[in-house]
Amino acid sequence: MNTLKNKLLFAFVCFGIFAGCEKDDICLSTVVGTPDLVILLLDKDTGTRQSPSGFSIRPIGTEKELVRSTGDSLALPLQITEAITQFEFILNGGSENENIDTLQINYQRQDQFINGACGFRANFVLDQTPVFILNSGDNWIKGAVILKDTISDETAAHLGILH
Amino acid sequence: MKLLRTWVFYISLLTGAHSVSGQEVAVADSLQTVVLDSLDIKQKTPISLRFGADLYRIIRSRASDDYQGFEAVADLRIRENLFLAAEVGNEEITKQFEQVNFTTKGTYYKVGFDLNMYDNWEGMDNHVILGLRLASSSHSQFLNSYTLLDRAPFWQDPETEITSGFASGERLNLNAYWLEIIIGFKVQLLNNIYLGLSLRLNRLISDTVPDNFDNIHIPGFNKKTEENKFGASFNYTLTYRIPFQFKK
Numbered sequence: 001m002n003t004l005k006n007k008l009l010f011a012f013v014c015f016g017i018f019a020g021c022e023k024d025d026i027c028l029s030t031v032v033g034t035p036d037l038v039i040l041l042l043d044k045d046t047g048t049r050q051s052p053s054g055f056s057i058r059p060i061g062t063e064k065e066l067v068r069s070t071g072d073s074l075a076l077p078l079q080i081t082e083a084i085t086q087f088e089f090i091l092n093g094g095s096e097n098e099n100i101d102t103l104q105i106n107y108q109r110q111d112q113f114i115n116g117a118c119g120f121r122a123n124f125v126l127d128q129t130p131v132f133i134l135n136s137g138d139n140w141i142k143g144a145v146i147l148k149d150t151i152s153d154e155t156a157a158h159l160g161i162l163h
Numbered sequence: 164m165k166l167l168r169t170w171v172f173y174i175s176l177l178t179g180a181h182s183v184s185g186q187e188v189a190v191a192d193s194l195q196t197v198v199l200d201s202l203d204i205k206q207k208t209p210i211s212l213r214f215g216a217d218l219y220r221i222i223r224s225r226a227s228d229d230y231q232g233f234e235a236v237a238d239l240r241i242r243e244n245l246f247l248a249a250e251v252g253n254e255e256i257t258k259q260f261e262q263v264n265f266t267t268k269g270t271y272y273k274v275g276f277d278l279n280m281y282d283n284w285e286g287m288d289n290h291v292i293l294g295l296r297l298a299s300s301s302h303s304q305f306l307n308s309y310t311l312l313d314r315a316p317f318w319q320d321p322e323t324e325i326t327s328g329f330a331s332g333e334r335l336n337l338n339a340y341w342l343e344i345i346i347g348f349k350v351q352l353l354n355n356i357y358l359g360l361s362l363r364l365n366r367l368i369s370d371t372v373p374d375n376f377d378n379i380h381i382p383g384f385n386k387k388t389e390e391n392k393f394g395a396s397f398n399y400t401l402t403y404r405i406p407f408q409f410k411k
Contacts, residue, residue: 114312117389118262120311121312
């Protein structure tokens, strides 16, 4: 009877260990969240990466500014509740011949399950026509090419902006 | 020694399909001896049927808006200390798990054996149970809402709830299979009425993973954690034994 009691006690302890030692439901900080759109500024003739002088980007519809708004490779956050996001691409900012082109990025959102603790991240798929240039006239941006139409990470550029 | 032989029999039952029949006969013979040894007075093993329901699931269904569940239990005594046992249940549960809100609906079946390890005094019928079950569920997962993981939210409040779109909706025709190791008690309250408590350690064998989602909750299995195949559950049963006993 004594051994039976011991066995039972052992069994209960085992149960407690297994029931209590579930993996913590914490979303690890190494897990990548919703990605940004990565763009490259490309020369329209040669296709090489090139940042024009006095270039910057300003998002439309918010007072916030991008963390990094200059350079030839930029990460642009996309709106989750809309299928479009608009940005002003500014050339020669602050000078006399400032040229602002307003670009609209078109996409569909497809949320991707990560795991129970982290939940979902948004992925985006660029439309066939990924970019509308909204202002007419003297455009310094000549077009856009899709480099990778599914935006699921930020390891490679998704969109090339030709100028 | 008695316990050892009983275990041998118990294990041989589980692996019975693959073992040599001669061995089975030998083991069965030795069990026969054991049974006879342990029963000085009674020569024949009573076969009796006992059935009932899980009280915990009934109470939880009443107490919580997010849970509806019922579990019927039954066991059949086939040896003095050995029972064929089964549970059948149905569950609908809505859970907020971290960033995800979902509803799981489904039915589950569990069949297996209970071994009574308690030596009763004459006239008593209490149980200390070691048991094993093979269980399966067929269920669906409905993703109600979630928030998106955004490490550097720019446009919107990261708590924005997504309730419709690409990922939302129901995932039908899902299955899961698992094993349960059970320890528990059954106490005879009145002549044919028993109150039982069992703790179950579950080991998932396989499950159909829903498209772009996961079986965070499986009916009968409870919570499934990522990269960890173990789960736990329990029940608290009230059972009634049919007074009529067949003689073998």
